[in-house]
Amino acid sequence: MKYLSAKTSPDLGTTANNSLGSLLFNLLKNNNQTKRSPQIIIWGYIVIVVLFSLILVTSIVQNKRTNDHVSEIVQQYGMKSELITRMYNAARERSISLFTMVSIKDPFVRDENFLTFNSHAAQFANARIKLLKTKLSDSEYVLLKKQGNLTHITAPLQNKIAELVQREEIEEANELLVAKAIPLQEKILDLLKQLQTIQYQAARKIAQQAQQEQQDSWKILLVLSIVVLFSGIVITYIIVFITKSLQSKLYMEKELAEITLHSIGDAIITTDINGKVTQINPVAEELTGYSRRQAIGQDFYSVFNVELVYDAAPSTLTELETVITNLDVVMSAESPKTLVNKNLSEYAIEYTLAPIVTEDRKTSGAVVIFRDVTEIRALSSQLKYYASHDSLTGLINRRQFEYHLGNTLKSTQASSAQQHVVCFMDLDNFKIINDTAGHEAGDEFLKQLSLLLQSLLRRSDILARLGGDEFGILLEDCNIENALSIAEKIRKEIKSFRFIWANNSFEVGASIGLTKIDHTTASLTEIMRNADTACYISKEEGRNRIHLFDPNDEEIQKRQGELQWMQHIKDALKNNDFVLHCQSIMNIADSEKKHCEILLRLRNRDGEIVPPMSFIPAAERYEIMPDIDKWVITNTIKFLSTNQKKIKDHIFTINLSGQSLGKKGFDEFVINTLVNNKIDPKIICFEITETAAISNLSRAVAFMKTLKAIGCRFALDDFGSGLSSFSYLKNMPVDYIKIDGHFIVDICEDKTDLAFVEAINRIGHIMGIETIAEFVENKDTFDALKNIGVNFAQGYYIDKPKSLSLYELGDSDKK
Structure with a gap:
């Protein structure tokens, strides 16, 4: 199980943005109420509107001008605050990436941080360019100019540190980082915080000004409302109307959320803070076997029935309890888990579990997003099988055979008492079957022969199809005498085997080469070469026979003498004969x-x-x-x-x-x-x-x-x-x-x-x-x-x- 932690804390920029957002919402709300009020009064009380139309229109125009002015200023400061926050976050994340690059030894993770380091530089520069295009006060311009001067010093220094890290000069990079880069970066961040403070203070001033102007406008309207009979009824009507509008808006948002939840391709389950299911979408219903009505209110792990995984210490918290008690922790499975649904069907799933956090930074529950990877997992296993096995005979292939030989060689080199034998077998006259009866007949023959060979071997022996009509056999814990006996038995059985195809009978033989594996065997290449050489000689000597590799054997020496390609190749390189x-x-x-x-x-x-x-x-x-x-x-x-x-x-x-x-x-x-x-x-x-x-x-x-x-x-x-x-x-x-x-x-x-x-x-x-x-x-x-x-x-x-x-x-x- 891995934890993906993304801990953050609100800064001045975030606070300013929240304040501006709330202010803008209230202004728009009040503005809408103001626009609606005259309409209702005019339609309800025509006489009163005629008497006070001049005063009312003047009040509305003044209120609208105030709102437009405030909205314009709010928008301007909101945009500047957002850009400053982007610069602050980009500068901070760039420093974190640089520090991580210096600290982490894994080159792949370091490369990823290097890419992140460069991307934050681009984000910082882009935000600064946009900020310069906005209206800036003198104090803002001075701070931004100071920041720019510091950045011209800091950026090359950070780039130099990144280059030192790429060249593995970590110590020098760390010295530059601590001695120069971090102090300079802190100065830049401090300047950006000052800019954020200016935005925050300006926003508060605008909010107070807007509030005062709103109060003045409402005083005028209050005087008029006293004069106007039944003003209380009108106000009540406005409140009811606004309430109904908000209810309608909330209903639409809820409907949109429901549609999104039901149309998404992944399975989703949400819970409350007590771990009870509060929502489940159709994909999750299908995978868990629980309908929405059955699932809601149930314990999370009774619906999401997977193997419980606990955090670091035993007898502590489950995954769900961990994310509910930690706002900034997201948990996901490193490998697929098995989900057992209500009907006892099993699915391989990948999932991520995260907390649901409210605006006031409190956990209200958790959400798990998961998907069915059963088919992908099965396909991967199937591909792995095909990669290590011969698709025609079902025997292991050359690659897997060499893998087993390598393991056997390692164990043999560690123990002088062990001895094994490798057999290479090449079929004689197999080409006749392909040429006369076709490849389909040849394939069928190889299948039948594979079954025959398996029946002749011990359970501990390993049989492989090396390619074409070549087979390899690893006789583990077997001395030469027993190996020769087994090889002779195989040779006789193959020779006596009759393959019938389309009323035709075919007979083949087998040329078999043997070589031993003991503590003196140097390498896998030596095993394969010796077995292949022995097999080659058995063919050269007349086929349908067995030959045991002996380095002192004249035929072996002759075969090795034929491997004069090395000199030919060197001559070709020298004489340009390629x-x-x-x-x-x-x-x-x-x-x-x-x-x-x-x-x-x-x-x-x-x-x-x-x-x-x-x-x-x-x-x-x-x-x-x-x-x-x-x-x-x-x-x-x-x-x-x-x-x-x-x-x-x-x-x-x-x-x-x-x-x-x-x-x-x-x-x-x-x-x-x-x-x-x-x-x-x-x-x-x-x-x-x-x-x-x-x-x-x-x-x-x-x-x-x-x-x-x-x-x-x-x-x-x-x-x-x-x-x-x-x-x-x-x-x-x-x-x-x-x-x-x-x-x-x-x-x-x-x-x-x-x-x-x-x-x-x-x-x-x-x-x-x-x-x-x-x-x-x-x-x-x-x-x-x-x-x-x-x-x-x-x-x-x-x-x-x-x-x-x-x-x-x-x-x-x-x-």
């Missing part, structure tokens, strides 16, 4: 807007173009990606620099690896490259995979903020493949999210994929983030995405990758 390609990204709503992704290829020694997945894994394994990313950025910017006049309306997306995000000084390299080539950062968008961003979230966010500050954009690639996509998305300042292509390919046939894409698109738009769908291979997929409202599409249906030199830039000068 090639830039690009692929257009279509703006679905406006196809004229140009947007493309920069792609990387490698020209091998035979002059053939090699796709990135052939060398990127090796580059990542040997941490060469930052050098490759620098090459891509340098050559892309060089290309754009030679086409300056043609790129103004384009956006170019450049992929960045997780290694580059974490490399010190990489952001400076990017900025210097852009500046040196005079490239507008707004046309550059950096694309980061979700996995890379999440693996080092704090560095990724810091990198993004640094480059976004100069205008660069960011796209989050493969969104939806991670375990907690949405929870991390809130913390990353991205402009686009690229929906994982695995959800796009079968969007027209798979309702789950469609629902997932719709959810990502909807939540992205709510957060102000545009969406990009990749793997758009046909018109049906494109039309489906257009109907959903996805912003951009990328894939072979839109454009095939081609050399960057062939990209059609157009000419912005032709506009």
Whole structure:
């Protein structure tokens, strides 16, 4: 439970405003009464009105002039008082924000206070400009001029303190704040208080003058009323008339409040000071199960049946009691609570509880505003499941499998007695099923095979589909001998399994690679590489067999010897053998807007173009990606620099690896490259995979903020493949999210994929983030995405990758 406290105290400006408001109300009321009185007298007593018409008209004119004069002055001083109060509050809140920035260590909260600090400066300046345009007395002008001189000294000093805080020089900032800024700010606030005092005194003087003038006017009318017979009846009639008018006005205000309460989308319940329900709107009736007649008068927690939450000390106050006894405390749940209604139905709700405060600063009860988040909560859980599980087989996916491996590795490194085994399994001849019977048959086979594999494993074992026809198995607390026995059993069962589809029988095999995990295992990367290498060798040796990883094995050494990509990559960087390609990204709503992704290829020694997945894994394994990313950025910017006049309306997306995000000084390299080539950062968008961003979230966010500050954009690639996509998305300042292509390919046939894409698109738009769908291979997929409202599409249906030199830039000068 969190407390949102907003304690305030009335100042001179507030008091003056209240006094002026009351005075204005009374004047208008008296004026209305005065205007009505002559009319009633004329219609009731024509003879008397004729006799005293000259005196009466003179009195009314004088009264009207007085009222108009007072109203004009009241309006003038009311406006000045309001502007001075704005300046006072803005100056005070700016000082509070500055003090908070110095005091708080959390950089995110500090950034929020920095924004608040700047916004109050603008409010202060705007109010002062408006105040200078009003009629000012000599004393007001002198005080305002003194304030202006002090502000010219204080503002740069406060800005300097804010800059020191941003640079983490807290001690120096604190010294300046205490030694100079606070004393100067107190002088400014004192001058503003003097201005408020002038307004207050002027308002009181005006009120006294108006009161005296009113008394004089009423004396004249009183003399006339004595002469006029039955004046008491007339006055009584006026009082009754005014009373009825006020009753009618109050009734209309009550009706308006009732209409507002019943039409609002959130559920609302109000209570009196004793915690009894006094009002409930239709939304709250539906959620609680209580009708308005049943709820009113009931104890609050018997209607609003949620888990009681107490404040700091046990056996003290409930939330309701807390807000009723504390005028300035607002309470809300940090996480959804469960509401059990009258019919025992349960809803997940978010709510806020606040006191109802009267004009004299007394609590008259409390109000709770709540909303049903059951559907959103269920959708979040469903998305989390889809992010960690394979949608076809229901098994966990690669990401979740690696998560379990990581935990197992940590526990094993802490205990030398533990031993586990990882199996990588690649199906043999699975492609035959897809090619001869179609993908539908292949999908059904994988489902049946998943059930078969689960039946062969122990309860403690973890089975995952890593992708395509690849499976991973974690055999916990298992030695090599038992693991080989289990693997052999799996191999035989798969080999003997017959898959029947359309009267055709299919047989597949399995190539299985095993590697052990013990206290000597260094990293998750080592486990995955060793298991993958063992699986590869089992395939190379003839398939349908098992291979145990042994670092001294000749085949293993041969396999590792084939990983010479590292040297090839270094040679390519040295000899400039990399090639830039690009692929257009279509703006679905406006196809004229140009947007493309920069792609990387490698020209091998035979002059053939090699796709990135052939060398990127090796580059990542040997941490060469930052050098490759620098090459891509340098050559892309060089290309754009030679086409300056043609790129103004384009956006170019450049992929960045997780290694580059974490490399010190990489952001400076990017900025210097852009500046040196005079490239507008707004046309550059950096694309980061979700996995890379999440693996080092704090560095990724810091990198993004640094480059976004100069205008660069960011796209989050493969969104939806991670375990907690949405929870991390809130913390990353991205402009686009690229929906994982695995959800796009079968969007027209798979309702789950469609629902997932719709959810990502909807939540992205709510957060102000545009969406990009990749793997758009046909018109049906494109039309489906257009109907959903996805912003951009990328894939072979839109454009095939081609050399960057062939990209059609157009000419912005032709506009």
